[in-house]
């Protein structure tokens with residue numbers, strides 16, 4: 070059984086766990102490539118998405134450590150993308166326009182995974198407390214959860230709470246406090262083992278679960294070795310329905 074009998078609360082990551090963020094980024098990157106990267110053909114488009122998600126320079130993680138703003142990390146990644154795929158360097162003013170186009174396309178692509186709604190409802194009907202703990206900002210995630218029809222979770226803890234995100238143990242402890250369950254009887258479910266399940270165990274949570282959807286790994290420096298993850302005591306699932 071994935072959720073042991075002692076578990077009373079389940080905290081979910083949002084991006085690529087409850088929400089198909091990769092799909093939304095795919096849509097956004099196709100729009101961006103069409104406008105800014107004329108040398109990229111249809112066959113090459115998946116590589117644009119791959120680089121965006123791999124974030125090889127770790128700009129997004131620098132943001133989650135409080136070292137860059139959300140805008141700074143996006144601009145750095147936009148220019149890295151342009152440099153790699155033959156686009157022009159974006160000035161501050163250029164980036165204003167780029168970012169508006171990117172965010173509009175990203176938002177238009179927001180969708181929950183097919184099973185997210187059912188899994189949340191079923192867990193609740195079985196008496197579990199259910200919350201979300203995410204490494205993005207409050208305004209963005211509140212809107213994303215609303216658009217995806219998931220805004221009724223009991224708790225939403227974001228990067229704004231402490232100005233830093235996972236893997237900092239404080240965010241896991243604060244999320245369980247707000248959820249009203251002791252850390253030892255709370256499970257965390259997320260798609261990035263190092264900052265999700267492994268960090269949750271490190272923060273004293275009772276269980277860490279890796280949702281390893283087919284074809285969704287990021288590659289690069291991300292911790293995605295199933296054997297190493299299993300040795301650390303993490304359970305792996307390929308769909309949230311396996312929680313049930």
Ligand SMILES: [Mg+2]
Nearest residue numbers: 082084085260
């Ligand atoms: Mg995620």
